[in-house]
Amino acid sequence: MTTTVTTAQADGHATADPHALAAAFDAAVADEVRIEPRDWMPDAYRDTLVRQMAQHAHSEIIGMQPEANWITRAPSLRRKAILMAKVQDEAGHGLYLYSATETLGVSRDDLLDKLHAGRQRYSSIFNYPTLTWADVGAIGWLVDGAAITNQVPLCRCSYGPYARAMVRICKEESFHQRQGYELLLALSRGTPEQHAMAQDAVNRWWWPSLMMFGPPDDESAHSAQSMAWRIKRHSNDELRRRFVDICVPQAEILGLTLPDPDLRWNEERGGYDHGPIDWAEFREVLRGNGPCNRERLERRRAAHESGAWVRQAAVAYAAKQREAGRAAGHGADQEAGA
Amino acid sequence: MALGDDALVLAQRLGEWAGNAPVLEEDVALTNIALDLLGQARTLLSLTGDEDELAFRREAHEFRNVQLVEQPNGDFADTIARQLYFSVYQELLYGALAEGGSELAPLAGKAVKEVAYHRDHAEQWTLRLGDGTEESHRRMQRALGTLWRFTGELFEPLEGLAVELPALHAPWRERIAGVLGRATLEIPEGADRTAWSAGAGRQGVHTEPFGRMLAEMQYLHRAHPGASW
Numbered sequence: 001m002t003t004t005v006t007t008a009q010a011d012g013h014a015t016a017d018p019h020a021l022a023a024a025f026d027a028a029v030a031d032e033v034r035i036e037p038r039d040w041m042p043d044a045y046r047d048t049l050v051r052q053m054a055q056h057a058h059s060e061i062i063g064m065q066p067e068a069n070w071i072t073r074a075p076s077l078r079r080k081a082i083l084m085a086k087v088q089d090e091a092g093h094g095l096y097l098y099s100a101t102e103t104l105g106v107s108r109d110d111l112l113d114k115l116h117a118g119r120q121r122y123s124s125i126f127n128y129p130t131l132t133w134a135d136v137g138a139i140g141w142l143v144d145g146a147a148i149t150n151q152v153p154l155c156r157c158s159y160g161p162y163a164r165a166m167v168r169i170c171k172e173e174s175f176h177q178r179q180g181y182e183l184l185l186a187l188s189r190g191t192p193e194q195h196a197m198a199q200d201a202v203n204r205w206w207w208p209s210l211m212m213f214g215p216p217d218d219e220s221a222h223s224a225q226s227m228a229w230r231i232k233r234h235s236n237d238e239l240r241r242r243f244v245d246i247c248v249p250q251a252e253i254l255g256l257t258l259p260d261p262d263l264r265w266n267e268e269r270g271g272y273d274h275g276p277i278d279w280a281e282f283r284e285v286l287r288g289n290g291p292c293n294r295e296r297l298e299r300r301r302a303a304h305e306s307g308a309w310v311r312q313a314a315v316a317y318a319a320k321q322r323e324a325g326r327a328a329g330h331g332a333d334q335e336a337g338a
Numbered sequence: 339m340a341l342g343d344d345a346l347v348l349a350q351r352l353g354e355w356a357g358n359a360p361v362l363e364e365d366v367a368l369t370n371i372a373l374d375l376l377g378q379a380r381t382l383l384s385l386t387g388d389e390d391e392l393a394f395r396r397e398a399h400e401f402r403n404v405q406l407v408e409q410p411n412g413d414f415a416d417t418i419a420r421q422l423y424f425s426v427y428q429e430l431l432y433g434a435l436a437e438g439g440s441e442l443a444p445l446a447g448k449a450v451k452e453v454a455y456h457r458d459h460a461e462q463w464t465l466r467l468g469d470g471t472e473e474s475h476r477r478m479q480r481a482l483g484t485l486w487r488f489t490g491e492l493f494e495p496l497e498g499l500a501v502e503l504p505a506l507h508a509p510w511r512e513r514i515a516g517v518l519g520r521a522t523l524e525i526p527e528g529a530d531r532t533a534w535s536a537g538a539g540r541q542g543v544h545t546e547p548f549g550r551m552l553a554e555m556q557y558l559h560r561a562h563p564g565a566s567w
Binding site: 088 | 471
């Protein structure tokens with residue numbers, strides 16, 4: 001793929017002038033040219049992408065836990081099948097995103113090690129517990145809804161592999177979101193106990209979902225640079241307002257209330273104003289002191305560590321097969337003929 | 339109904355793996371297999387009644403699944419051994435059903451493709467664990483031995499089924515022996531068909547872990563009688 005940047009490189013600057021490369025990169029980004037893995041890019045751009053994409057991948061796989069928590073207890077076979085399919089999709093999204101991140105010169109194993117060591121983050125939302133079946137619906141509606149609001153603009157992100165991964169992921173996420181909404185609707189219109197269960201779940205997930213958009217604009221460390229690089233298209237607060245505007249009428253249709261006494265229509269702005277977010281709670285969760293931070297990471301580490309012997313077996317087997325292939329004087333392994 | 343219960347119970351067990359697998363690819367694979375089995379269970383149970391009534395309102399002694407599928411997941415080798423024994427059986431069973439003219443033939447024709455994939459997955463892992471490291475070999479051999487006594491029940495005659503289950507035993511054993519041979523593993527010794535427990539699950543007699551599994555599976559549905567979800 002020819003971009004402005006590779007053209008600049010191909011013009012015979014064997015020892016390219018870093019200023020010229022940077023200028024060509026900036027021009028390419030400004031022209032909405034997709035940056036591809038073999039293109040030159042500033043180290044800080046690469047680092048930002050690795051950080052953001054790894055965090056995104058980690059969120060997919062840690063995010064399996066709160067929902068998988070209800071697979072064995074789903075109240076109907078249809079709901080169980082939907083939930084299993086969703087958790088399977090999340091593992092798949094994790095795989096796409098790790099692959100996309102690997103195009104930046106890091107390895108999946110290394111990223112997982114950093115996650116397990118607590119040196120890379122995942123979304124703060126997954127540190128909240130799923131206490132009832134209705135939480136599965138609230139996660140679909142609110143958490144996936146917030147994720148989609150965040151991720152749709154990423155389909156136009158300047159880094160090609162990330163943008164393409166997001167196109168595939170957003171399609172599946174919107175499907176999950178509708179299913180979550182439909183789950184809540186069934187509960188809300190069900191027995192009084194089911195309705196109460198749905199309302200309780202929305203009460204617990206509403207504020208954490210608003211926190212998914214990150215700190216307010218005046219406190220967001222990476223925003224300005226990410227917007228200049230066209231990794232990010234809209235500010236945190238802008239996306240958060242957009243999300244609130246979408247959710248309010250949806251809550252009305254559901255017959256559920258949102259737990260915010262200050263929520264009201266702002267005629268002048270043509271949108272909803274919401275009450276203050278508890279940023280102290282947000283910071284505590286990020287610091288590792290949320291309700292489930294410890295459990296989520298422990299569970300992930302335990303799965304990885306108790307699976308070590310299985311991964312070692314697969315590696316040893318592959319090595320033996322290669323050896324046997326060489327000994328037989330050709331590349332075919334035993335299985336191919338079996 | 340017995341075949342539906344087999345698929346339902348094994349799907350429930352595999353669902354416990356979600357998020358706990360040794361590699362992400364296995365999270366995908368095990369959940370995928372669980373989903374296939376759950377799909378089979380839903381079709382089969384719907385032939386006899388309401389799928390949710392049957393899954394969530396029956397007591398343990400009313401379930402007709404074989405004891406093999408209710409065995410706890412254990413470590414990855416235990417899960418793979420259970421999967422190998424069962425998927426080879428299911429492939430033979432559905433293959434035979436698909437060829438017959440019974441009401442299950444269309445379902446079996448569809449399911450046999452899924453089951454061939456499950457069997458391949460279990461075989462590939464049996465080879466890797468059996469012929470991998472010393473530890474994986476030891477674990478796989480132990481898992482095969484632990485579950486062996488539950489395999490005889492698979493071939494007990496089942497009333498109303500268009501397939502002679504006892505006739506599948508010889509080809510099943512031959513295939514298992516073939517895979518284990520390639521995996522440098524030994525076929526376990528001891529009773530399978532004549533084990534005292536053979537046939538118990540089909541008569542509603544189950545092992546201890548089954549009651550707990552059902553308690554977890556059914557609690558929410560039972561807590562809200564008459565509710566729809």
